Amino acid sequence: xxxRTWITCTILLVAASAAQAQQSPAPADSCRTCHxxxxxxxxxxxxxFEEDIHAVRGFTCAECHGGDAREEDMEKSxxxxxxxxxxxxxxxxxxxxxxxxxxxxxxxxxxxSLRTDQLAxxxxxxxxxxxxxxxxxxxxxxxxxxxxxxxxxxxxISSVHPLQIPNTCGRCHADPxxxxxxxxxxxxxxxxxxxxxxxxxxxxxLAAPTCATCHGTHGATPPxxxxxxxxxxxxxxxxxxxFDQSPxxxxxxxxxxxxxLTCHGxxxxxxxxxxxxxxxxxxxxxxxxSAGDGGGKSAERIHKAxxxxxxxxxxxxxxxxxxxxVGMEVAEARVTLSSAREKLIKARVDVHTMDGxxxxxxxxxxxKLAKQANQDGQNALAEHAFxxxxxALSLFAIAFVVVCxxxxxxxxxxxxxxxxxxxx
Amino acid sequence: MxxxxxxxxxxxxxxxxxxxxxxxxxxxxxxxxxxxYPILRFVLPPLSGELDADTVxxxxxxxxxxxxxxxxxxxxxxxxxxxADGSYRAYEAVCTHLNCTVQYRDREHDIWxxxxxxxxxxxxxxxxxxxxxxxxxxxxxIRGQEIVVSRGSRT
Amino acid sequence: xMEALRNWMKARFGEGVLDWLWHKQVPRHRHTIWYYLGxxxxxxxxxQVVTGILLLLYYRPSPGEAFESVQFIMTKVQFGWLIRGIxxxxxxxxxxxxxxxxxxxxxxxxYRTPRELTWVTGCLLFFLFLGFGFSGYLLPWNExxxxxxxxxxxxxxxxxxxxxxxxxxxxxxxxxxxxTLTRFFGFHVAIFPLLTTGVLAAHLFLVQYFGxxxxxxxxxxxxxxxxxxxxxxxxxxxxxxxxxYLALGVLAALAALFxxxxxVKADAFAPTPxxxxxEWYFLFLFQTLKLIPGKVLFIExxxxxxxAFGLGALLWMLVPFLDxxxxxxxxxxxxxxxxxxxxxxxVMTVWGWRG
Numbered sequence: 001x002x003x004r005t006w007i008t009c010t011i012l013l014v015a016a017s018a019a020q021a022q023q024s025p026a027p028a029d030s031c032r033t034c035h036x037x038x039x040x041x042x043x044x045x046x047x048x049f050e051e052d053i054h055a056v057r058g059f060t061c062a063e064c065h066g067g068d069a070r071e072e073d074m075e076k077s078x079x080x081x082x083x084x085x086x087x088x089x090x091x092x093x094x095x096x097x098x099x100x101x102x103x104x105x106x107x108x109x110x111x112x113s114l115r116t117d118q119l120a121x122x123x124x125x126x127x128x129x130x131x132x133x134x135x136x137x138x139x140x141x142x143x144x145x146x147x148x149x150x151x152x153x154x155x156x157i158s159s160v161h162p163l164q165i166p167n168t169c170g171r172c173h174a175d176p177x178x179x180x181x182x183x184x185x186x187x188x189x190x191x192x193x194x195x196x197x198x199x200x201x202x203x204x205x206l207a208a209p210t211c212a213t214c215h216g217t218h219g220a221t222p223p224x225x226x227x228x229x230x231x232x233x234x235x236x237x238x239x240x241x242x243f244d245q246s247p248x249x250x251x252x253x254x255x256x257x258x259x260x261l262t263c264h265g266x267x268x269x270x271x272x273x274x275x276x277x278x279x280x281x282x283x284x285x286x287x288x289x290s291a292g293d294g295g296g297k298s299a300e301r302i303h304k305a306x307x308x309x310x311x312x313x314x315x316x317x318x319x320x321x322x323x324x325x326v327g328m329e330v331a332e333a334r335v336t337l338s339s340a341r342e343k344l345i346k347a348r349v350d351v352h353t354m355d356g357x358x359x360x361x362x363x364x365x366x367x368k369l370a371k372q373a374n375q376d377g378q379n380a381l382a383e384h385a386f387x388x389x390x391x392a393l394s395l396f397a398i399a400f401v402v403v404c405x406x407x408x409x410x411x412x413x414x415x416x417x418x419x420x421x422x423x424x
Numbered sequence: 425m426x427x428x429x430x431x432x433x434x435x436x437x438x439x440x441x442x443x444x445x446x447x448x449x450x451x452x453x454x455x456x457x458x459x460x461y462p463i464l465r466f467v468l469p470p471l472s473g474e475l476d477a478d479t480v481x482x483x484x485x486x487x488x489x490x491x492x493x494x495x496x497x498x499x500x501x502x503x504x505x506x507x508a509d510g511s512y513r514a515y516e517a518v519c520t521h522l523n524c525t526v527q528y529r530d531r532e533h534d535i536w537x538x539x540x541x542x543x544x545x546x547x548x549x550x551x552x553x554x555x556x557x558x559x560x561x562x563x564x565x566i567r568g569q570e571i572v573v574s575r576g577s578r579t
Numbered sequence: 580x581m582e583a584l585r586n587w588m589k590a591r592f593g594e595g596v597l598d599w600l601w602h603k604q605v606p607r608h609r610h611t612i613w614y615y616l617g618x619x620x621x622x623x624x625x626x627q628v629v630t631g632i633l634l635l636l637y638y639r640p641s642p643g644e645a646f647e648s649v650q651f652i653m654t655k656v657q658f659g660w661l662i663r664g665i666x667x668x669x670x671x672x673x674x675x676x677x678x679x680x681x682x683x684x685x686x687x688x689x690y691r692t693p694r695e696l697t698w699v700t701g702c703l704l705f706f707l708f709l710g711f712g713f714s715g716y717l718l719p720w721n722e723x724x725x726x727x728x729x730x731x732x733x734x735x736x737x738x739x740x741x742x743x744x745x746x747x748x749x750x751x752x753x754x755x756x757x758x759t760l761t762r763f764f765g766f767h768v769a770i771f772p773l774l775t776t777g778v779l780a781a782h783l784f785l786v787q788y789f790g791x792x793x794x795x796x797x798x799x800x801x802x803x804x805x806x807x808x809x810x811x812x813x814x815x816x817x818x819x820x821x822x823x824y825l826a827l828g829v830l831a832a833l834a835a836l837f838x839x840x841x842x843v844k845a846d847a848f849a850p851t852p853x854x855x856x857x858e859w860y861f862l863f864l865f866q867t868l869k870l871i872p873g874k875v876l877f878i879e880x881x882x883x884x885x886x887a888f889g890l891g892a893l894l895w896m897l898v899p900f901l902d903x904x905x906x907x908x909x910x911x912x913x914x915x916x917x918x919x920x921x922x923x924x925x926v927m928t929v930w931g932w933r934g
Contacts, residue, residue, distance in 0.1 A: 205556045235554065237541040326838050329654030331498055338500070342524045345539050387660070391835035394458040398828040401451035405821040408444045411437075412814060455824070462658035466633055470655045498647075575643065 029069045030077050031061035048148040057110055064088070064096060091131060093140040094119055121219035128219075137178075144168050160217075162201065165210040166192055191267035199271075209235070228266075229259035236260075242352040274310065277351055278303025301356030309344050309363040312370040313337070319377030326384050333376035340369035481514065484569045492528035495573070501525050502562065502573060503535065507546065514562040514573040515548055521555040535559065581813070599787065603811035606793045606801060610687060614791060614815075615822050616680035622823045623673040624779075626830070627711075630666040631768070638718070640764035642757040645720035646844040653841055664834030670712055672830065674860045677708050685898070685917050688905045689792040695899035697789065700782040702896040707775050709860065714767040716858060717760060721842030726855045728763075729755045734868070737881035738889075756847065795906055854934055862931035863924045864888060869931075 035046035049055050060069035062077075067084030071077040078084045088096050098119035100106050107116055118141075122128040127138040144160055151158035159168045170189035172178050179186050192198050192211070200208035214231050215222060223231045233240025243249060243259055252259060263284045264272070275282040279291040279300045289295035316337050320330045343366025350359045479502070481495040487506040494517055495502050503517035505528045515535065517525050524539035534551060535544040542553035548561045562573045585601065605614060637656060639648040652659035681701065684690065690698035717728045732755065735745040751758030793801045800806050809815045857865050868884045875883040894901070902913045 200556075203556075207550075207554075207556075325840065329650075332496070335496060335501055338518070338523060339525065342539065345522055345524055349539065387835055391831055394455070394831055395828050397451065397455040397458050398824050398831075401448070401455050402821055402824050402828075404444060404448040404451045405817055405824070408448050409814065409817050409821070411441060411444055412817075414437075455827075459827075462661055463633065465657035466659060466662055467636060468657070470657060 029055075029060040029062075030072050031065070031067070031069050034072075034074070035061075045148045052148055052150050053152060054150060090136045090140055091134075093142055094122055094128070094131070097141045118218045121216070125216070125218060125220045126222075137181075139172065143172070160212075162206045162208075162210050162212075165212050166198070169211045188267045191265070195265075195267060195269045196271045197269055225256050225258045226253070228261055232260040238349050239352045242350065246352060246354040248354055272348070274303060274306045274348075277306070295354070298354055298356045302351055302354075302359045305356070305360045305363040306344070306347060306351075309340075309347065309366045309370065312367055312374070313341055313344060316340070316370045316374040316377060319374055319381065323377050323380035323384070326381075328380035328384055330377060330380050333373045333380070336369050336376065337373040340366045340373060342366075343369065479573050480570045481564075481573045482571045484566070484571065486571075490530050490533075492530075494525065494527075497562070497573060497575075503528060504564070504571065504573065505535075505546070508533070512564040512566075512571060513546060514564045515544075516560040516562065518559075519555055520550075520557040520559065521553070526559070601812055603787075603790075604808035605791055605811055605815045606797070607807045607809055608793065608797055610794050611809075613680075613683040613687060615819060616676055616683055617786070618819045619822055619826060620673065620676045620680050621779075621783075622826060623669050623676060624708075624775075626669045626827075627666065627673060628772075630662050630669065633662050634666060635768060640718070640760055642720060642760055642845075645718060645760060646841075649719045650841055660838060661831075661834055664839050665830050667839040668830055668833040668837075670715060671859070672826070674708055674712055677705055678860075681705055682917070682921060684792075686914060687792070687794045688902070688910065688914075690899040691792070691795070691902070691905045692899075694785070694789050694792055697782060697785040698899050699896055700778050700785065702892075703778050704775065704782060706892070707771055707778065711767060711771050711775075712858060712860060714763040714771065717763045718767065719842065720760060720845050722845050722849070722852060723842055723855070725755060725845035725847070726851050727857050728759065729851070730855060730865075731857055731861070732759075734881070734885060737879070737885040739882055739886070742882075754847070795910075856931060856934070859928060859932065863927035866927045866931035 032046045032049060035042055037043075038046075046061075049061070054063070061067075062069040062083075065085060065088075066082070067079065068077050068082045071082075076082070101114075102116050102119045104116045107114055122141075123132070127140070130138045131140065146159050149159075153160045153162075155161060156163065158164065166189055174186050174189035176186045188211075197209045201210060212220070229240055229243065239260075248259070251257075252262070263276070264270075273282075276284050277299055279286060279296055280303070283299065283303070285295060285299035289299065291297075291300065316333075320333055320337060323330050343362055347359050347362040347366065350362050353359070479495065479497050481497075481502065481504045482493055487493055487504070489506050489510050490508045492503060492505040495504055497516065501517040503515045503526060505513045505515075507513060515526075517527075519526050519537040519539065519542055521537065521540060521542050524537050526535050526537045526542075526544065528534075529536045532543075533546065535546070535548075536542070537544075537553070537555070540554050542555040543551040544555065544559050545551050548559035550556075550558055562575060565572045565574070605611070634652065637648055637652050637659070639645060649663070652663050654660075684698070684701070713728075713731060717724045732746060732749050735749060736742045738745055747753065749759075749762070750756075751762040793806060797806055856862065867888075868881060871880040871884045873880045878886070898913065902910055904910060905913070
């Protein structure tokens with residue numbers, strides 16, 4: 001029995017050490033193992049690199065910094081002879097990253113669906129052009145993607161995840177001190193954070209536009225005056241189409257006035273309201289038009305049409321709510337009302353034709369439906385009132401019986417003059 | 425009081441009693457009718473028969489393949505689509521963006537919202553445009569000659 | 580006509596069968612008015628049974644269809660709104676009159692010998708009515724009902740030892756789900772009615788057997804035969820019927836003028852709406868539990884509350900055996916305690932309502 005115990009123990013021991021040997025990760029990165037034990041600036045990159053996608057995929061520090069990651073001896077691992085180049089210069093970084101990322105054959109080994117044109121795009125961007133002209137202060141790859149903590153854009157903690165992009169761009173573009181030399185505004189981030197796009201983004205809809213959506217990612221450049229409409233029109237298709245047919249299109253193109261942003265702003269794109277069109281105090285039309293001219297009159301007509309339909313929808317909704325609260329069935333009417341509401345939505349898009357007649361066409365259709373829903377609601381309330389009348393009738397019958405009962409009882413118990421039994 | 429007076433009183437009493445009894449009886453009858461009439465109407469099932477939990481959206485061969493129909497599902501519009509292979513799909517035809525009514529596009533084989541160009545695939549998922557959530561899908565069963573759409577089970 | 584009916588019955592069933600009814604006398608005194616409450620409670624219960632059975636013709640007890648079926652009754656079925664409205668309002672009126680009946684018999688000490696069992700069966704009926712109310716409230720499966728049930732059943736976990744078992748038993752699972760609805764439906768239309776039939780039969784038999792009790796102050800005079808009486812048939816009965824007609828009128832008016840809301844369909848995954856509270860007849864319990872501190876001595880607050888209520892209910896039911904000499908100082912003391920209880924319930928209910 002003792003022999004058996006010994007043999008079992010030996011086998012277990014061997015198996016354990018074999019397993020342990022198998023658990024150690026693939027290529028040993030001597031840079032990391034050493035730097036992780038240091039402090040401060042020398043330790044940070046090694047600690048951060050743990051989470052980097054390159055580390056996860058098996059890359060070592062030497063892939064970017066050169067040197068030999070297999071050597072424990074500092075003289076050998078950080079020797080210039082073995083290609084060690086220390087911290088790369090900012091102006092060299094795009095080329096450095098592109099060494100792999102622009103090599104299609106190489107990238108195919110890791111992620112075949114990743115694009116490999118980032119460097120080419122970057123060179124067309126304002127950042128790329130200025131870097132080529134010798135300005136080291138513009139953004140390079142590591143400014144947006146981080147240096148040692150690079151993660152795919154789909155990761156919520158990546159600096160280039162849609163939710164993080166505004167802050168990443170804002171690190172420079174919202175810093176007045178940093179941007180002073182370039183004489184461009186620095187209010188884009190605060191403007192964007194007040195916008196409907198940002199609100200949609202933070203509500204969880206990652207398809208909402210961020211800086212990169214309109215300006216591009218690697219080829220980041222503000223759209224030219226002529227292309228603003230096309231950029232907005234990528235999502236706002238109908239508005240672009242209708243605007244192209246509107247009387248604003250030609251004169252604005254000629255005067256180089258950018259479409260869309262002239263009325264809606266570019267970064268602080270707020271939610272629109274019916275007050276934005278017309279001749280009122282908030283109306284944008286009044287920036288150029290006066291209340292009496294052709295444009296002003298169209299604007300007022302459009303505003304009025306929207307207002308009338310909105311009011312009518314509100315009335316109908318209130319009546320249907322009342323009817324439903326008292327327990328009446330108004331399903332059919334609700335469907336009609338939602339069709340009417342659709343017409344208002346369509347009319348608000350039709351505003352971009354700047355044509356009062358076209359908008360009215362849509363709102364008239366909506367008004368008809370709203371009136372119908374309203375009528376159905378009135379009918380339901382009338383039925384309810386009818387019930388109250390029915391109640392009054394039955395209460396009358398009940399009251400009648402009660403009075404008769406009372407009289408009967410009084411009569412039964414009237415004191416008798418002659419000796420009678422109480423029983424009838 | 426004399427004999428004649430008490431006799432008179434007795435006759436009065438009987439007459440009054442009879443009148444009261446009659447009024448009481450007719451009053452009770454009237455009130456009972458006003459109770460039983462609603463009860464009787466109640467127990468006879470209404471014409472619309474079924475709940476809105478299950479809706480008959482169409483008849484068996486009403487739709488050709490690759491066509492669709494808007495029907496009423498309770499308070500809201502529903503979209504019944506017969507795919508090219510003959511099977512049925514049903515959705516709540518309310519766009520998740522701003523509640524416009526969506527439609528089936530037979531060329532693109534997708535579901536489209538005309539208000540702001542939202543596009544959904546045939547699983548109800550959002551393909552492009554502003555809708556933030558997929559379309560709610562309903563269960564479709566074929567019951568004899570009827571295509572029945574229901575909301576499906578919930579907890 | 581009554582004469583003819585009596586003869587018909589006599590010819591078939593012999594002399595004695597309904598004689599007790601024809602000869603029943605009801606004492607007439609200052610507190611006679613309280614005698615009507617028992618009959619009123621019975622009448623409202625009958626209204627509940629009738630309207631409940633009618634609703635049963637259309638109601639569907641599954642989470643996918645419950646709300647829709649009630650909506651169907653309210654909107655599509657002829658006079659469905661009326662039947663449902665009466666059922667909902669009558670439930671509240673029933674519990675109200677049951678409470679009045681219970682407290683009036685308490686203060687009039689109607690539970691004294693030989694009527695102890697009448698009191699006990701009466702208490703059991705009251706608890707059954709509360710059970711009816713709680714189980715029925717969930718059936719429309721709207722948001723208020725769902726969350727009120729969630730909160731209400733959560734209290735059961737506070738019962739020591741068997742708390743979790745009780746919770747799982749009543750909920751049909753860990754959470755309030757369709758299984759809970761099925762169970763509550765079973766309680767509401769089968770189990771409670773069955774139990775109530777038995778207990779009610781016993782209660783009514785006992786009331787007839789022992790006759791009407793008189794307040795202690797009239798007892799001596801009554802024993803000597805000096806208290807005037809009504810004949811039950813027709814004098815008292817006609818007055819009863821008058822009261823019932825008035826009640827019907829009130830119910831119809833309430834159903835038509837203050838219709839019972841449909842509410843919003845329950846969604847298990849929605850957050851609990853603010854200010855959720857149970858129906859008024861549970862408010863005093865709810866409010867008390869809210870006020871109990873987290874820990875009382877070494878017992879958890881909620882557990883203490885539940886135990887206290889349980890003990891309270893038991894003592895209440897055993898009052899006839901505790902109040903051995905109702906005419907003595909103990910009797911007065913019991914009445915005072917009863918007064919305090921009534922005041923407490925009123926104050927807690929109003930407080931709970933105000934939130």
